[in-house]
Amino acid sequence: MKTLIIGGNGTIGRKVAERLSAKHEVLVAGRSSGDITVDFSDSKSIKSMFDSVGKLDAIVAIAGDAKWDKLDNLSEDDFYIGIKSKMMGQVNVVRIGKNFLNRNGSITLSTGILADDPVDMTTSAAMVNGAINSFAKAVALELEDGKRINVVCSDLVEDSFEKYKDYFPGNTPVPMHKIVDGYVKSVEGKITGRILRIIA
Template structure:
């Protein structure tokens, strides 16, 4: 399979790339130092990326930003960071990317546990994650050509535990092999419109 992984250099992305490249053709996309550059907050950049890559069997996005801060500090502009990047960035990957997928291709988006179990300072991030979950369930009812759309929603992964453990008190770090399997299930399985939760 020919698969583009947006965010393939990140904590989760590089692990997913390492696993999938064993028996697939992987194209890594990110804002810099990648096979192809893309800014998912910009729909023109997304279209340009797909034009350069050509036809694909699967799209995986493990990218997107959202502002973390106390609710009382968040401005309207702060919310737009998550809305433009993590939410509309992934919506546009589906909206534009479907035309570059081969029949029966798949699109896998990424969110996280904040959609269901938010912690402090995550009002914006939790809102965006929840919106993506609703989008995936709805778009799966209408997308054509046998294309499947799912989302992997993981808890705090073990490779990021030391950096984020204070923000997630009492949360169990998720083993990376479990996270990888979430993406494998979405790409290789037959599920459509699924929220693949990997929380504990």
Template sequence: MRILIIGGHGTIGKKVSAHFSEDNEVLIAGRTNGDFLVDIEDISSISKMFEKTGQLDAIICIAGEAKWANFNDLSEDDFHIGLNSKLMGQVNLVRLGQNVLNPKGSITLTTGILADDPVVMTTSAAMVNGGIHSFVQAVALELENEIRVNAVSSGMVEDAYEKYKDYFPGHNPIPMKKVVNGYVRSVNGKGNGEVIRIYD
């Protein structure tokens, strides 16, 4: 398969890219490096990327930002960071990406445990993740050419544990192999409209 991974050099992305590279042609897109440069907040940037990729069998997005801060400190602009990046960025990847996917191709988006089990300072991120969960379930009913779309929602991954452990008291770090398998299930399985939760 030809697989495009947006965010393929990040903490999770590099492990997912390494796995799929064993048996597939993997193309990596990112904001600052990769085979293609893309800013998912900018729909014209997404469009230009897909003009260059050619036809694909799978698209995986492991990118997107949201502001972490106390609710009373979040401005409307702060909320728009997550809405423009992680939410609409991934929605627009589906909107445009379906046009470069071969029949029976797949799109995998990324959310996280905050949609179901938020912690302090994550109001914006939790809202965006939950929105993507609902989007995936709804858009799966309408995509044509047997294209599938799912979301992988992981807990705090072990490779980011030291950085984020103080934000997630009592949470168990998720082994990277389990996280990678979530993406494998989405790409190689038959599920559609699923939120693949990896929380323990």
């Protein structure tokens, strides 16, 4: 399958790209490196990316930013960082990308534990993660030609544990292979409309 991984140079994206490359043709899109570059917060850049890569069998998005801070410190513009990047970036990947998806193709989005179990200073990130989960379940009802959509929603990955452990007291980190398995299940399986919650 011809597969595009947006964010394929990130901590999780690299491992997903490595696994899928064993069986499929994989293209990596990143902010500043990869087979193609893309500004995830700009719908025109996303459209240009799809125009460049052409028809696909699978699209995987593991990208997007959101501001972490106390609610009292978050301005309206701070909330728009997550809305424009993590949320609308993935919405636009679906909205635009579905037109480049072959019959029976799949789209896999990415959220995280904050959608269900937020921690301190994650008001904005939790909001956009929850929105993406709901969006994907609704989109699954409308996709045609056998096209599928799922979300991989994981807890803190082991590879990032040292960096983020103070934000997640008591959370058991997830082995990377379990998270990668979630992406493989979405891409190679037949499921749709699922939120694949990956926990330790």
